Amino acid sequence: MTMKVTALYVYPIKALRGIKLKSAQISPQGLSHDRRFMLYEVRPSTGELKKIQLDSHPLCALFEQQIVHGPRDGEPNIIVRFIGSDPAQAVATNGEDNSLKVSLEPDTGSLERIDVVLHGSPASAYRMGDTYDVWFSQRLGVPTILVYLGDGRRAVLGKTLLPKPEQRQEGWVSSLTSYITGSQGAPSAKSTPWLTFSDVAPLLVASESSLREVRSRFSEGGRVEMYRFRPNIVVDGEGEDAWAEDFWAELAISPGDGDGAEKHVLQLTGNCVRCTSLNVDYETGRPAAGELGQILKKLMKDRRVDAGSKWSPVFGRYAFLDGRHADGFSVTVSVGDDAEVTRRNTERSIWDWPGL
Template structure:
């Protein structure tokens, strides 16, 4: 059944509000600029760095970010605006004080290195500097640093999350043929391209509108539960795919809406997105939501704990790797066709160590 892409999101600074896009350039590490920056809390007594995410720091929901291109100097930047009350000042500040400009591609020559860890997968990153740290620290109420991944790389630790080489997808006959023709080298190259930015465990997260409708049906005010709570990159919808059908999706092909015979861009869906308490955050207050809207995680736990590798966490969405590792990437737009081209017969099993 053919579906359509209904929404695209990018999160240049991890944990802050997403930016909705009409079109996105996608490469091996996902949407361009996605999660290239991250915030860490600095423990005063030890100097230890603790990741800042929505589950532990719900105030992140009050930081809006937009990508702005400045034609004069050719620079592209993130403009971050804080929509709440600055804890350090106890009152709202003016627009100029409450906005911060961050270059999307900063010059790392003058930046100091810092070793960071996300979900036990380490990376060497760059500290953006004191002025950025002070701005976020004042608003989050804890000592904070902003880091840029730059040329750093995080390893994929979950073995089942890694995309399978085409030879394994197509069976032993194709594998033998590929071996004889010497084309198995491509599988090795594809594996080497499977590294991460500050995305959790895979470059992309795919979600389904039909599953969101099922979630909403569990609440008297379900329409208030927006897709952005689930922080996907690509959202699809269409007739013929029931709620939670994506649990078994293994491959999704996306093609231009008006491009008969156009090349299809393939995503390999390798694992489930197991959920945490961040689903309960109120994006208007930067706090855990009150009433039933603060029970999204709890209500999903009743019947969505379907991954044997993470049996206490409900599943919503599928992690994906773009199958375009040897190209300059591809463009995906809202309205594009999306088709499930391969399905699993059994559910994926979560195996990221320690997470």
């Protein structure tokens, strides 16, 4: 059955609020600009870096992001705004605007290189500098640095998350077809998939039908919004029941404006196992009170379906664009595009990212 793409989200600075898009360029590393920046807490006594994410730093929910383009040269920037209003979260800023502009494509020539690690996968990145570090440190209440991935790359450590060889061959055919028909980028020798600061895969796909089932468990189900689950691509349509995506192996997306349109294939390779970030209140920047603080617990009852992570509930599927595309290749995906499950697994995926 054909579904529709109903939402697209990008998160330029990891852990902060996402940006909802109508259309996006998608490459082998996910949506354009997705999770190219990340915040780390600096332990004062040791200088050790600790990743900043919603589960450990719920104040991240109070930072909005917006992508804007300069009026002259069109240079893309992120405008970050801190929207905390609680007196306990007040920041002494000497009257400065409570927003920060960050170039989406900074010149790294003068930036300090720094080695960082996310989920055991290391990368060489760049410190953005004191201006950014001070701004975030004041608002998060801990010594913080902002880093930019730039030309760094993180390895995919989970073996079962990688597209299988036969799927990569399909990806080669798809990329060749795209090149002939004019899609951006040309295929080249087979490349090994790599990551930005996305957790374990470039894309996260979620379904509206599963969200509706989650909402049915709450008296105020409408307050359980999709953004809590932090997907990149959301799909919906008749014929796919709640949790059907547990077995999706391949999802083909094509423009919804007529037959014969080119299809862009996603390989869905693993489950997204969930943590306490689901319970964060996006209005207060704290763990939610009442029912909204019980989302993870309610999913625990029957959604611990991955034998590789038996204590964590599953919502959504991790994905790669095709199985293999050259760096620089990208396709356009828009809200309203058709989405069709073209291959299903007969058995559930098993989580295998070491140490996570």
